[in-house]
Amino acid sequence: MKVTTITKELVNRSSITKNGEGEVGMFIASLMHDHGFKVITQNVKHHGATGFNVLATRGDSLNLLLQSHMDTVEPDIKVDEDENAIYGRGACDAKGPLGSMLGAAIRASKEGLTNFGVLATVDEEETFSGAFAAVDLLKPLKPKAIIGGEPTEFKVVGTEGLKGNIYMTVGFNGENTHVGKPGEKNNALVKMSKAVIALQDLNDNHALPFDKRFGQTILNPTGVERTPNAENVIPAEAVLTVDVRTSVNNETVLSQIMPIITKIDPRARTEIKLSVDPLPPVDIEAFNLETLKKLEIVSGVGVQSYVAEPHAWFRAGIPAVIVGPGDTALAHQPNEHILKSDLLRGEDMYHSMLREACS
Numbered sequence: 189m190k191v192t193t194i195t196k197e198l199v200n201r202s203s204i205t206k207n208g209e210g211e212v213g214m215f216i217a218s219l220m221h222d223h224g225f226k227v228i229t230q231n232v233k234h235h236g237a238t239g240f241n242v243l244a245t246r247g248d249s250l251n252l253l254l255q256s257h258m259d260t261v262e263p264d265i266k267v268d269e270d271e272n273a274i275y276g277r278g279a280c281d282a283k284g285p286l287g288s289m290l291g292a293a294i295r296a297s298k299e300g301l302t303n304f305g306v307l308a309t310v311d312e313e314e315t316f317s318g319a320f321a322a323v324d325l326l327k328p329l330k331p332k333a334i335i336g337g338e339p340t341e342f343k344v345v346g347t348e349g350l351k352g353n354i355y356m357t358v359g360f361n362g363e364n365t366h367v368g369k370p371g372e373k374n375n376a377l378v379k380m381s382k383a384v385i386a387l388q389d390l391n392d393n394h395a396l397p398f399d400k401r402f403g404q405t406i407l408n409p410t411g412v413e414r415t416p417n418a419e420n421v422i423p424a425e426a427v428l429t430v431d432v433r434t435s436v437n438n439e440t441v442l443s444q445i446m447p448i449i450t451k452i453d454p455r456a457r458t459e460i461k462l463s464v465d466p467l468p469p470v471d472i473e474a475f476n477l478e479t480l481k482k483l484e485i486v487s488g489v490g491v492q493s494y495v496a497e498p499h500a501w502f503r504a505g506i507p508a509v510i511v512g513p514g515d516t517a518l519a520h521q522p523n524e525h526i527l528k529s530d531l532l533r534g535e536d537m538y539h540s541m542l543r544e545a546c547s
């Protein structure tokens with residue numbers, strides 16, 4: 189199967205994170221099984237959805253593991269194609285890079301190479317539960333290095349380190365009363381609004397930690413839910429979602445944020461959905477891949493807030509960087525697409541990495 193066809197098949201199967209990635213997982217599992225790979229699936233419960241990681245390997249160890257994610261953001265965009273490109277949700281982030289990886293692995297296998305694999309994970313767009321679960325799956329195989337597939341325009345991301353991330357929800361308490369009752373002051377929504385302004389001020393005044401390597405810590409309130417959700421009732425609860433891209437260890441950042449929340453509502457319920465500290469730089473020599481060394485390296489981690497699955501691989505002690513076909517600016521966009529020429533170039537790039545690592 190051609191890499192463009194594989195990518196189309198991936199895009200054609202909906203896999204929005206919260207709905208689960210089962211259909212895409214099943215396609216990959218059967219494709220790789222049919223090409224002689226040993227396929228292991230690993231169930232990962234996330235967002236109440238069914239999803240499973242797919243690990244397809246040749247041989248008993250892993251000189252190199254190619255890895256990308258199966259889930260996409262909302263909303264779905266139907267697959268389409270013309271002469272030059274494949275369109276649709278996930279075409280660029282990250283089903284294009286994943287398609288190139290699968291194509292490269294099949295080609296390498298046909299050439300008789302062994303001791304490599306492809307890992308397709310779930311839940312990258314939200315909490316990385318797929319990658320963190322896969323750490324256990326990979327332990328016995330001791331991968332020497334991991335190449336992560338994301339749309340980076342063939343530039344290497346992660347050698348200079350990556351910012352950390354805190355993704356949290358904070359539930360503010362009020363009293364559930366009808367709007368007609370006079371004098372009611374205990375409104376969860378009002379408390380939450382005060383917190384939004386106080387936290388945004390922290391961000392806007394550059395009061396959050398700065399680091400020479402990782403730059404400014406960036407905080408953004410990103411979502412609101414209230415209960416009950418009715419126009420004539422003062423809400424008893426309002427839940428705020430906050431995303432923080434950290435440049436120092438997360439504990440330090442949280443020690444600055446938490447007192448602000450507690451001052452506004454001492455009974456506020458904070459739930460840390462994800463916490464990964466900033467990642468130290470990775471030595472490109474550790475990969476022992478000429479193909480990788482020839483690529484352009486993205487520098488200036490201080491100005492970008494790119495967070496991805498290498499955090500999980502770092503915890504497992506496996507060196508990892510990200511590089512793949514596709515334009516970063518098209519990820520998550522309504523006109524998401526990937527050039528067919530990029531898919532082919534991606535396949536060639538991953539393939540030559542496999543040849544170097546496994547011959």
Ligand SMILES: [Zn+2]
Nearest residue numbers: 281282312338
């Ligand atoms: Zn992605």
